[in-house]
Amino acid sequence: MRWNLILLAAGYSRRFGDRKLLAEINGTPLYRFSLDKIRKLSEKLGDTTILVVTSYPEIEAYCRKQSVTVIKNDGTDNTGIASSIQKAVKYLETQECALEGSRKADVFFTADQPGLDENEVWMFLNQYASQNKKIGTMECKNIWRSPNVFDACYRSKLLQLSADKGGKAVMKQHAEDVFCFHTEKETQFLDIDTREDLLRISDKLFS
Template structure:
């Protein structure tokens, strides 16, 4: 494994309004979306935790052996930052590797490449890919050191991930650092799968 402790955090709490039904449980080639993220993580991290919404907590608990939680009550419904905060409060680790539930093309190689930069730059607080000119904050790594800043941002209702990157020691990785750019393709509507 790694020379540091890393936990995978699967975010499966979005409302999926544009998609029309919960994306996490939607099946592609007979497998629910969230399962692709689990498979990308399971051989690369020490543990996996799933953060979801009320409607999905029971179905996910029935389908997976991993711990499934709602956002911490204090910040429930405040988006990805609340999910990261909840994972950091619940499971003690040095690093938290985030994945969303709507990237069914994600593969283990992307996680390994992300982890190789964490290994190389241990003093960074966040490791964020930039693909097609856009930050990918939900396919990224966050060090435990960023927890006080995350909590401060949540308390101040500063929920944009970009504000966090400005406040902590962030390493941005351009797309040349990754072999599989399709892995970053997220599905917002059913038309995105065509």
């Protein structure tokens, strides 16, 4: 299995009122929590590519220093999460044209889940790889969470997404092909939309 680990870090939060992904928790920018965990996952999984889709120059600069591939999604190109997903998919389609053989899976992470447990994500991806369904998600309290994984055969469907419709729109259309990894650890799915969320989640995770 070849894994493409994709961090979606191009969004701006109107409710947050500032460039959310640069806000700090315990002195660390929010996006770094997800990125650092993805890099650890990459070491465990082996055959991986890490992509970061971003509109933030600061995130781009940091990733390039770490030799992480950056795909820019800014200005009028950035029309919502669908545009970030599609830029990643198009990049992979171009780069993988000469790669044959191994099954390819695209794993999409959001950049505002500082509590994500990389060990549970690793277990999720390993279980996904050992079964036959082509889409996978982490599930907690009967709700599909993030990250989500799509076999490369679903790229054409992802390219049809529009505006703020993310991968879950494809998952709902093909629910029979979705593998669910159940977890009780709900704190890892807490995301941040407001400054109040930032303080609340910081207290929950690090106090």
